[in-house]
Amino acid sequence: MTARSLALTVNGRVRSLEDVPGSERLLDTIRWRLGLKGTKEGCRSGQCGACTVLVDGTSTLSCLTLSHEVEGSSLTTIEGMADDPVGRVVQDAFARAGALQCGYCTPGFVVALVGLLRERGQSARAEELLADLAGNLCRCTGYLSIARAVALLRAEGP
């Protein structure tokens, strides 16, 4: 596939990108074309979850997604969470629970959790949410503070 233009809605703004090669990964489009470095590159092969973004509200590994596959979609990255009521609540719970250390996996966890809350609804139990976060790796926290952040969310909403 040769390079062609690509239209996306990124954190609520319509973006039109020129000459995007067919082989380009969404992760690279986000980081190097759109300059949104909050989406992290970890393993680049779908094993760590650090690059998780929302595509039309669904949690997606941007390293395993070709940018042209999501043509016309609405993309939400960690930078878009400030404008997202669920995103803000999740960020706040992580901050209060101290659920981060080096922070490299953190955007992926926040975005994945927002996606799960959207997908599973407000009634999802904490254990289900944690089980579904198994695709996100964290080397620093041992996950216990992340579990406490999820528990805070369950106790207080959303």
Added chain:
Amino acid sequence: MTSSSPRPDARPKLEGSAVYGMDLEVPGMLWAALVPSPVAHGRLRSVDLSPARALDGVVAIGAADLATLLPGSTGDPLRPLFPTDTVVYRNQPVAAVAAPTRELARQAARAVRVDVEPLPVVSDLEEVFPEWPGSNAEGPERIAAHVRAREGDVDAVFRTAETVVRETYRTSSVHPVALEPHACLAEASGGTWRVRTSTQTPFGAREDIASLLGVPEESVVVEGTWVGGGFGGKGAALLEPYALLLARASGRPVKLALGYREEFLLGRTTLPAVFRMETAVTGGRIVGRRVRLLLDVGTSLPGRDFATGFSIGFLLGPYRTPAFEVEGYAVRTNKPAFGPHRAPFAPQCVFVLESHLDHVAREAGLDPLAFRAAHLWKEGDTTPLGQKVGPFGLPTAFEQARATAARWRAEALPDRGVGVAVGFWSTGTGAGGEVRLRLSPTDLAVVQGEREIGSGSVVAGIASVAARSTGLPRDRVTVEYEDTSRAPFDSGVFGSRTTAALGRAVEDATHALFDDLRTRLGVSGPVHLEVEAGEIVAQERSTRRPIRDLLNATERAGGGIVASGRHYGKSGTIDERKVEVGTFYPYTDFTGVAHAAEVMVDRATGSVRVTRYAAFHDVGTIIDPATAPAQVEGGVVMGLGTALTEEALWSEDGRLLNPSLLDYRIPTIGEVPPVEVTLIEGFPGAGPSGAKGLGEPPMIPVAAAVALAVRDATGAHVTELPLSSERVARALKLL
């Protein structure tokens, strides 16, 4: 975000604005890639860069270009950046390329033609030394270090003992697996080599880069970024010299970032080891120990191995051992150089010693826990190597862990087992550390040269010490970072030293600051700082002045009153008469740690699940109540990886067989047990207000506690790490 955060770095990290090494970008930069050796050992016939150079916009460099790029420099002859005759590990960089895109750089690296005549590969250290090395074994080039220490007539003790137990243990290779791969961005202009990099040691990297390039240290400037995890893997230099040389060759900024597979292949790894342990017991007491340690150090250079002499101490202590002979060899193999991994090699040694002593007690018909308890060091004891034990919370931690284990045992389901293990550590000092304080009318800044790697030691630890020592609220304290051309020197973020060493430097600077304030106020009594209506005020008995009124014109322009402080720590001493060969290391303080693990073992598959965990830590003084227990939780879970699943597998031809997160398994959120953390204060250590380092201790007894719990549950005595289901199944004779 609406509420205040327990971590000052929460906001940039949660919002995605924190810039890590991987995120660095400047206009016009090139992307770099390294050209790897295709074999682990071979004679380099030729490296043909022309196919890469034929690609549009590609710059390629190899050994032949160094003379032009570094006129007058010989670099470090022992560590050539590109080999000229022999490659000694697989994927060793033999050339480097830069290109306008990352994809083209990779393509260019693949295009380089590397012609190597393969030579025999030494991969397994037991292949080198099937028996113990004799004095002439394989010649000195195989040995990076040799250490031996002795006390008493060990042969006589073993001849006359009631019980002698001899065992062999093996531990596997483990990788730090920081989630952010190594990454840097280099610029070379004029006489300056400038690199922004994800590093635990900006000053260590500067020194190493200067040495590798053979240029003056003052010409190298290292600027740290946020670090996406270190765990020992991001010290010294790795990629920076290559990026700098490519920047010089191309005249452009150059970004070099590893992919995760390369991170496994080139990142620093702790390598396999073999331990031969012998213990002699008479009358229920340890009377003698022999230790033989063979440690694979890959291509570490002779004389530059620290691990052997450092870690062998963990095969004696924290137990009184009247007669001993310990001997260790660091063996060179065709693998990348040995790298430290959070509490380098202590978890492996403690697994070996605790499992061995448990086994010795059983063989001698003694209660294993009581046997170990009877020999524990306490304050005032002397270590086997002759250092006096200072304030030491280990006996207290051990009793608490034992009580927890007893409670669990009383409640436990029949398929569960419980293990208790202990270890010790010493708060690192490194060469030393310095800071500057800058007191403005409204805030106190701690200006220093380390970046936060995740533990909180910089953003929370140093800030907490500054708040505590000046009396200001912590929200008035900021920690500022400067690059190595401006920041005061510090050794680096490693060795559980950062809050301790820089905290002591902050205390030192606080003394200087208050002396200065007394002079400005014209008083001699104690001064304290207060915040009043948003302004910082200095108060002595009857004198009270806002800081704003105490500044001269220069200070008003520069932001405040500046005071410097430093801490160059000292270790204790060991009795050098006991040392026969090599270097052994004294401790700065004695940090005790005791853990209890409960496990459930699948009797059909041997798979182990840790069902609950408790960690008791002698911390001296708690500096930051939010991040301290978080360090313990994270360290315990990282330790569970070492205990159960993490194993870098090396083939006979020196190939790393599992360089991916699918095949090298770290713990996931589903495998983590509840962890109770207890921090024990009151046994002061080397840090500020008697604090002890806490970054590494939580790793130390985990594998041992899990192994002892597995033995308790099933009787399986596993003498290798990790305790994979296969190894447990073999021990249970299921395979």
